[in-house]
Amino acid sequence: MSKRCVYFIILHTAFVSAYNWDQLNLPPSHLPFYFKNHPDVDKMCREDVECPFQEMTGQDKCWGYEPDCDKSQHYTNPNCSGDKRGWYVGKKEQEHKFWSTADFGMLLERKNELTMYCKPHSKEDSSLQCAKYLRYCKATNIYLDFSSKPITKGNERDRYREDILGPGLVGGHCELDKAGLRAQGEHKSPLQSWFAEMQHFSSLPFYPSKEENCDIVFNKPTYLMKLDAGVNMYHHFCDFVNLYASQHLNNSFTTDVNIIIWDTTSLPYGDFFSVTWKAFTDHRIIPLSDLDGKRVCIKDAVFPLLARMRYGLYYNMPLMPGCFGSGLVKAFSEHILHRLNVRQTGPSKEKIRVTLLSRNTQYRNILNQEELLKAMKSDEELEVSVAEYNRLMPFEEQLKHSHNSDIFIGIHGAGLTHLLFQPDWAVVIELYNCEDPGCYSDLARLRGLKYITWEKKDKLKQEDEGHHPTLGAHAKFTNYAFDISEFMRLVYKAADHVRNHPEFIQARKRKSEFKHENIVKQEL
Template structure:
């Protein structure tokens, strides 16, 4: 399938804003390593650059590379292929290592984007230029629309505490001037739910007798491409980054990475939204997030709208994701990490001669390390380790500052908790040591696998101590509501294994050699 037409194609933005292709890098603002993949997907832009003697990006054009979801993209040319160590004969149709890798790629990598592109179905078809349109994937998990009309007469956000009302629109209050296929749309309502589908918002989509923008039926018209987003918990990094990774995947479905876009927070309540990771929006838009309540009582029209993938979809990413065992490393998560770090201007300062270790210290009531000082002292006694302790508390350290620490850590150690989502931003040779998984073994192990970094956790239960039984007012006894102590010798055994892995990683060695200005870092020894 070819790249999608319409939508938020950055190509159109670039070519309309300048007669020559001399500024696309500023518009794209992509990591340099991503540019060949972008140009290979945007053929018209690549041709324009080839024909322009002043275009400085010719070196990125004509490479036999692809993200993975493009038509005729060969496996060997993909951005990244997963690594699998075993064949999971009991997991679906995966009977060989190669079939297992293919399944992992479809579950969690650009294969997920490829499958959504194959599902794209027209729900409302334009009949002439300037008409509206609506297309969606299965279960209305992702949709895009043009010249869409929305009447928020029923929003009443000041008197409503429900963030995701399902009865917001009546007939005629959402739609466009296009030929509607109502049976197609109604067939995709089986996942109707706040954070799993857009069906509740689009269920009443109507074929309108007027052309909303052309016939001046709108109080407000948004000319910029616009993403409408229903968000998970903004105070929890694990859940909130489900929003961000799905937005990034949606950009691939849509074929655009422009920051010249609006992002509307689809929240039907008048409540505030605590977002302690709000700096991350700068990786996606140059403008502040718009709350839906700004359009209370208004008729809003959007020329180019995207309803992105949602954070808690059935078999979604990465929440509720069934992940085949034995595989790690996805191009999608690696590219997401590089994309965010690039746009937030977070750079890698290493590797150094020593292994950089960061211990996450918790200032919360539960899951604190009882003998934290003892473990820190043990690590500091090892000459090959450079050790620091940090508290990723947003009141003490801004999120960009946290990312800078994580990107410049080789080994990240911490108790089970949302802070371990930082594993997404470790360098390629990085290691996540989840000190104790608190009886939730898959969560951060899977996240590390998706990013492609090594994962360790505590293995010997008898070498953990706790001073009290865990108790929570509503949950009761649970391993997550306990503080723990750890045997220093066993702790250091795992740390040493992790350090061995890091120092032997080909990318760690290659980068270290480059920084030392030698093809062999041992030349002078």
């Protein structure tokens, strides 16, 4: 008996040291869902005395795309208390439409669409599995031959050329459903599908897994991405939110992955938000041009959801009226903040934190900004700051400021995308939407935040008619002044919402109790 006990202890000790629990690096509220989708890791944690997450294991939680996932177990469910504007007859239909197009239900639909186009018959074989229209694909032992045609052509400005992978230059060793694959071209477009890159996928006479025909082999899981504009936060974060959604489809959140940027031009890609890649990979971002002239084999490849898909998240999304609060977008926000180590320091005991976003651009400036600031600062409850988000302010610092803003105010512009990272109780005020009413109001609804915009146009002064370079008069190409009394009415409306929000009240209470406990400990 004694020998058996000793033998067990040795085995157990070896098991404990085998898993690095720090590598999970997920928000605590996400861990029960991770363990549910990784039963082997769940079991290891429950049996490992050194696992710090044992309380998170064995819970009946699900994101919403898993088999037999009941609504009561979902991460969150949307609030559809608003007017559906005749889109659907009943509340259930309204809720389902929002959930299936703007929440984890969208991923359930993509998972249900997955079709095997390159079928393996052995471990050495390749595979290619894609959602409808090739909006998302996952491949194993895939071969990409960039030795026949140059990836970049001089000063060619097309970032998504379609002529670099012809027949025989992309494929795998497998049973190929060529007709089925070729039928998926309806959404062919650079940022809507991967059809252009996969349309010539071929069944090859050799095994990419055996590496004889490969100049470069990627053994780590590898994401290949086509990106939207990196200088615009609204557009670039369509890339990031879809990469996060694709991690869910791939059921993996490890940062030990390669990311290859599919860009067929030699022109630089301006990325003002490059620090965000730290949330997804520990390694250098690889430009496609690094592979020029090479035959490339990838053991495990993911072609993620794209930024401008039809009915995608969130650029081309006709959002269901009357609903707000996408669990997918909330989870994305929490994931980014956690991995970039952005922490909530509030709420303040007696103040409501207000940030006014200042633009130092040619158009959409607030002409009477100083007067508006003076009016807000005259109220002692408001803790007012001005932020100018530009390249001189590191993006992590921008996120810290936005995440600690109870009220975030700005005129129409990509900087308002920071609303994604405000706390759950927050309000975003789009001072004037410049005749583009859906853009940031929809984004706020996705994030689940209160959205306010200018209501009385007669209390708004436009500098001139606006001067678009080609379209003539345009509301986005001029500057504005705002009536101070009306402005303060909207600010107080926002402050009332924050002050009475249940999560704000609870957060204040928790912070007060924490401070009290620390004072007691110091006295002892």
